[in-house]
Amino acid sequence: MPTSFQSSQQSVAEEDGNLLLLTTTGARTGLPRTTPLGYVRHGESLLVVASNLGGPRQPGWYHNLLAHPVVQVEVGTSSFEALAVPAEGARREELFAYVVRAVPGYGDYQERTRRVLPVVVLERAEPEGWDGPGEVRTLADKLLEVHTWLRGQLRQVRAETDAHFADRGAGASPGLGLQIRQRCLAFCQALEFHHVSEDGHLFPGIARHHPHLADVFERLADEHRTVARIQGELATLLGGIAIADPSRFRTELEEMSAQLNAHLDHEEEALLPLLADVPWPPVGPPAGP
Template identity: 75%
Template structure:
């Protein structure tokens, strides 16, 4: 049977916590019925509560990918952690003594079928769970959270370096989302062109074929990455407004106009970000054309804002050491 029954079983919280404690105390090894199984700890952010929730889960490797399945022992409902990662796509993963951030992306369509078949070959019990329910068991790929090709700018020694690292990450994340969206629209246009060609060749093709496949939709890969970007951007700007900018303003009161402009730009970006999050509120992205337009507006506004902030603020932070004395450095703030 699959080794993730610890997480899927609605066992008392104390039982799951004992598994978590043993896992962390022994470098990922646990005893009892789970001994020798492939087990990880998945920490998600509660969809409603916003609190961190850690769940022991069995996993299956597929090449370099890590797969987890929302089986819930074949029950009618998806497990809570699945709803959490749809709301907050960036998760924390612990395997052995290693911990890292990942982007959780549910597989779709033919890819989901391929991955689930692989999972069942490795752990046949998941097939039994699928047989118990009419819902499709989600197969979630735990991908690297960083954008493809991400390289940290350089060694982080000053607050200016840290701010530049955050800006570079945001730019790269937005660039990757835009590239995935443009690839989607190219595929969609190719589909429509093929449809028109097929229609021209045979006016009766719909009756003969029994219908046609729908145009490709914006997928969960795009949704999850864009939502993660929006949440990281909001955190960054709230941190600047609450801490960074007021701290700098105390020492540079003559820069009031600069901070007024930065605050106004934050509000503009926040409006676009909120529009994007609204379009991402469901599993399927609402209004793909509007989503594309909002993403382009975000790119123009955010990049112009980051350029201005770097020109006006970075020189003031070049001599401020990072991490600050007496406190650990954050991952990205």
Template identity: 70%
Template structure:
């Protein structure tokens, strides 16, 4: 829960298109909504930010306290966050920076807002610098119009494929960089890094949400009207369980991504790609024709009769 002071800032921010008075007047302020690492509940926090090119940076300073702020621990558990900037609201992927990039961006943040240097001086904790990146996979373009449930399902599948493809591209690039290193300087770290962790965790959480929704709502609804497809839905449920096992393995590796065996992670990611793409292909072949005439979004339920 936001403090009463934070809540008053949030209300003023939303009422005035991002403008606030008091200690934040004239400053660069955004609202960051994260999902609780333990509670799963959404919490909104007003934060100062610094621009770096097209990127937005937030520093987990916690005013120089010895512990990371709650919002930082939340985004490590749930990387997709909501950002309110001025009158705009959008989703972002929150990626803590590492190594030389963290040093460069922290120095940039200090030049823009010298108070961050004071906060760093108060604590032995290295203040995390978080980049708020676009949540959409690279190259993703949403369809212009979705009017059927078949088109909506295909949109979600395309999103998942693009997310997985981007994770694989980043992992492959990591292996290429390690193989190509000849010095001087240190080779890429043996782990895969927070960029890959956050992107892959976001993919795993999107996939879990999608398959849970299908198992609990979409598939039972279709099955009631197509009892002859019992074997099809049994196969899809089995494939969901297989994909979920791989997903749980990936999430376990992501817990310690900095020291996880990258070869094992690479192999599990390839296995996920093979299984998931085969599953999506089969689902589209069997299910999409059944949804081609179902309107999206669904019509609202009829109101009470007068």
């Protein structure tokens, strides 16, 4: 049964018929949480407002996406992963005015509270222009696809960080902002998942068939530990909404870029030839009678 909050969100959405299902990861539980929300299209992105009926507190789904920026969006028959980024400053004002023009009910919610209602931009999680490394037929192709995605995400974080520092002399705010925070946090979480999966499944599986490569896997595991240390430093800096030390963040990000790219290059050189004949998706045993 929907809560009163969800029912109100749905009633607002029905003013123009736009409703989506947003699945976030619980900030405390780590469990998926699905909420129906009204949305407004803005270019290729979708906008949702953390109105909470105009109440004094942010809704739970908003806290969840700050902790886990990658969310699942269902619109009609379409489902996709998205990066959730709350708009800030003048952009938030512009987007909120845009939303209110489309769905005036959100203006009523804003009038009920002193809290500035967050406007969250949902943008597809893939980097701009992402088309992958080509058709995925083998485990080597799949590994290269993941590495290409990680490199693209890291390039975007670095580009946005460089743009932020270039604008600082023009009166930009001293913090890094939520756009950089959310994208970098999403990248760090995806990288951690990838490396944990490699350490727990991929590397041991390959090592069983190639025991003479023990030194290679020991080096790859050591590189994972180095990247994880830097990732931990970035996660600490991203722990709050405001970034206390942007210069330190930039230094750690440059170190991450150097270490991760060197690691990915080395891993591809060592493993892609071994995986080139392994089909993807995996071929299971024949079905029984």
